[in-house]
Amino acid sequence: MAETIVSMENVGVAFNAQLRVGSPRYWALEDVSLTLARGERLGVVGRNGAGKSTLLRTIAGIIAPDRGRVTRAPVSCQLLSLAVGFMPHLSGRDNAILSGLMLGLRYREIVRRLPAILEFSELGDFFEQPISSYSTGMTSRLGFSVALQVEPEVLLIDEVLAVGDAEFQEKSGAALRERIHGGTTVVFVSHGDEQIRQICDRAVWIEHGRSVMHGKVDEVLRAYHADAAPVAGKS
Amino acid sequence: MRLHYLELILFSTYAELRAERARSYLGLIWWVLEPAMMMGTFFLVFSVVLKNNQPDYVPFLLVGLALWQWFKSCVSHGGYAIWTQLNLVRQVKLPAQVFPTVQILADTVKFIFILVLLLAILWSSGYPPNVTYVALVPVLLVELVFAAGAAYLVAAVVPLVPDLRFVIEQFLTVVMFLSGVVFPLTSVPPELRSWFELNPIAVLIDAGRGILMYARWPDWAALGRVALISLALYALGSFLITRLTPRYVKLAT
DSSP states (O other): OOOEEEEEEEEEEEEESSSSTTOOEEEEEEEEEEEEETTOEEEEEOOTTSSHHHHHHHHTTSSOOSEEEEEEOSOOEEEOOSSTTOOTTSBHHHHHHHHHHHTTOOHHHHHHHHHHHHHHHTOGGGGGSBGGGSOHHHHHHHHHHHHHHOOOSEEEEESOOOOSSHHHHHHHHHHHHHHHHTTOEEEEEOSOHHHHHHHOSEEEEEETTEEEEEEEHHHHHHHHHHOOSOOTTOO | OHHHHHHHHHHHHHHHHHHHHHTSSSTTHHHHHHHHHHHHHHIIIIIIISOOOOTTHHHHHHHHHHHHHHHHHIIIIIHHHHHHTHHHHHHSOOOTTHHHHHHHHHHHHHHHHHHHHHHHHHHHTTOOOOGGGGGHHHHHHHHHHHHHHHHHHHHHHTTTOTTHHHHHHHHHHHHHHHTTSSSOGGGSOHHHHHHHTTOHHHHHHHHHHHHHHHOOOOOHHHHHHHHHHHHHHHHHHHHHHHHHHHHHTTSOO
């Protein structure tokens, strides 16, 4: 059994519902327990609003739990985030550096990776142009190419596996799958059973902020779909 | 790790200034033109219309406005920095203090342009450089620490209570008039004056005028007091941001 790098015990996270004096808090996560071992690829399934995105941000250490306990080995955890910190009036090159720095790369590292980013994004001369002149597809190509250069030990993915037009989707999807199967630890949130089966070796099912089941992918997916009429409003 | 944040802060500052330059037709020229226009407005109102015949009024006003405007832009830009970047705070794990710091540095770079312009004006109108210029270093440093502390304090609280934005602009205007920017504090009744002298900005502006206009060394005791207040404010602001960061990520969108 590989070393456990993240473990969560009965974790709860509460949010402020709105900016009002005395507004009630709601628990986005009620009671989640799971473990993540090095090299493991964990799928997260659950219905909309079950707390999957909050779970990812809690694993990343962006959100601190209000109850329960999260233990994390000293590893870099990063959400696969596209176009983080992009500023419209800056060139593609400057934005790549800025975004890389925000995602945890050192200046030296991101500068060394600029040629790879330029090549993967297929931006050509546009790389030196302000991204306000880009199409949506170009911006997401640049965003993805930068995100791909960040190599955290634990990669957290929220749905997005590929971006851009059909051709770039294939290319970006392939690059990401290569990364995922290259031994990186992955937590992958998805509504697509097929993708979870392809990518993950274990899965956790989240329902109303609680981890209902944690185990083999097939078993978890079967139980998840068997539960066609979930009991609403569990307190 | 620390070095990484330093790199991020410096590059973001560069990016901020560069983006600002690209956002308008005249770009860089506005860094000087905007404060020059503001100084012109005050000059028109207080010197031409209200016929203030205090000697040296124009340099008095220019020095005061330059130092004030630096402080004010740090507080208003830095103060809103976390609030306007909440999306980023929710997405990446970074110390939230990075965001106001970038704004403060960007405003400081712009202040340097203003300072150069101000010195040129002073030199060409009969206030030559002198040996007390040495004291500008501690005076400006203390002002930077004070402005950063005030900006951090505002930046820490505004995400939780955005309504404060409506109060802060007004509050800053009041502080400006209480800091002797447009009229000298000697025109304040003596029994109130000791209260006014507690105001760090008033002390700093007074020291700046002494140096630039009269080759007068600052009141070191007063400057020392202000330095202590500034450091305390800086520590408090930094502490609050660190302390409140876990709550920023949980705010309603």
